[in-house]
Amino acid sequence: MIGLLIHTAIATPQFELESQSYIYPSSYWEQRTVGTFSLQQDRWTNSLRIIHKITDQKHQIELQGWELYYTSQRAHFTLEIGNQVIRWGQLDLLSDLNIINGIDQRFGPTIKPQWASIPTASIRLTHRLQDWNTSLIWLPISARDSISWIGTPWGILSNDHVDALLNEAQRWSGDLITESLIQDILRSIQESLPNTSNLFPDDQPVDYGDIGLRIGKDSIAYASHIYASWMRSRRPLARLNPELVRFIKEERLPNSLELGVINDILEEPVQITYPRQLLVGMDLSTTLSVFGLRAETCFVSNKVRPMTYMQGSTRPYISGALALDYAFDMNVLILETKLFSVLEPVSNPWLEANQSVQIAGVGQFSLPYSFQLQLTGQYDTSLQDGLIQSILSRRITDNWAISLQAMMLYGPESDNPFTYSSGILGQWREYDHLSLRIQWNP
């Protein structure tokens, strides 16, 4: 009877539909509607989501099989097999340990936290004995970040700057038909870049997969774990064709004597790889006076570091991060800070610094009349870019909720997307926006 009582509560399917309208200062606008269905039973966890996105240029529908995995428990062992999100590390906003899943970066900072980590096919075997636990993870196919490169507000290359560069290139010297050549090169670049947002991602070479190990203790008073993994980078290492880079730097177009070079560029305008890297790290979660305290540190042997003109490289990397949580009534304040250093600095860093201190914070406040206010901020002291976001929300009834969101992004000006001196948030600085979200659940 008790089993039935619990089962009834757990196996309730959940459906949620939310529609969010984004209004930007420029003429760009976007309407994003997301339907999510999830069901958790004793052994099965599954969820599905459908995204319908309309912009001023096109509309698209995307079906994503989200989590679908099976859990089996025998004595002290738990086996989880399937498409799942596996959380590593303690920090929410600045974690370097949370690397098992790829990150969905196609919607930039507008994505909800629960949708940021993309589930990946994996097998996790966990052994628990009292407060101690050891988990071994194997991913047959490496996970990848989902990235928008060009053509949306949240691309790695700013739309406006790419347009400006293309316009400028029309005036560059060269005796070939410039406009069609430039468009051909741009199209070739877009086709070469991996599209990781498909329900079935692009083919990947089969190798022995990724492996990760976590050993630690989870008690009431504290939790601490050590981590080790040998995985491919979730972030792509992108290298623009050196000949194309040479033309961009010299601000000229190929001439008729360089047809071979043009063919080379069109054939492989950009090279994308996902290098393997060793990660070791540890984390801690406990309380300190009235605060919750979280910390993590890690070393990565081959961290992907982008350089100007999209000339990526890999470098050893080390970081340490600290978070403080303060909760009172239904209000929560979270402050996270991270110090990192690239041990062999790259000569021309692009969108990421060699060393920096990053700061992020979230405040959630319950207001009168069932209103809730969430304030989020993030800032990089080296790159001097950041964002501020406020969300005012209210659950109107058990079925309906509404929220109004404002986001401001900050960063220095730039005229060349390939040499931008600040970070990705600064790259997106022209996409301050307001949005209205309506949520419904039956």
Next chain:
Amino acid sequence: MLIGFLTLGLAYAQPSDPKEILETAIEKKQFNNSIQILTMSLFAKNGSKTVRSMEIHLRKDDEVLRSYTRFTSPPEIANTQLLFVDHPQQEDPQILYLPALKRIQRISGSKKKGSFMGSDFQYSDLELSLSGNETHALLSEDKKNWTIQSQDPQNKQYKYWITTISKEDYIPYKVQYYAKNGNLLKTLSIEETMNVDNRIIPKTTVMTNHKKGSKTQIQIQEIKVNLSEEALPLERFTVQQMEK
């Protein structure tokens, strides 16, 4: 502090000392081990209503009280879990599992005196024992009820509180909480009772916040009491269990 609205049962003795009455109601007649499915309805001043459903597991071993709560609705808090192991002589942190982040959050023990999940109940209103610092005075007594005034000089929230306890079933049908300025701050009312295992227990409890104009109703939908240790294993009250 008195409430124990989740666990009080029948008593047949008729003590006359107010402290003894309260102790009899709280300590001798509570269910140690239970699983309950509750709905918590929050009514705002403007009349709007939100409902939260949860499942609570309680286990008491000697003086150690273990509590595990899992929210089942609405969607934005579904599968949020709260674990609390209360040792009488220490500040124990609360463990909160946030499903959206798949992460455990530790909340400092000294903060557990705040609002219970945004409701009009304080965590301290839900405590199942007297702190030992209270003084009690029997204000009145009639054929049906005792009316007892209690105060705790260390209590920062209330100046005093007045409890009306039924002589028939030892249920505290009304508790009035007074703020430090002497104004009536909150009133707890037990509006409905139920018979479980031959005991009368509160089924519907309402806390009215007179200052905010809001109220919170907690209603038991299902309850299993006096469960064996096998039915409520200690493993259920561990951090590892929350992450499974």
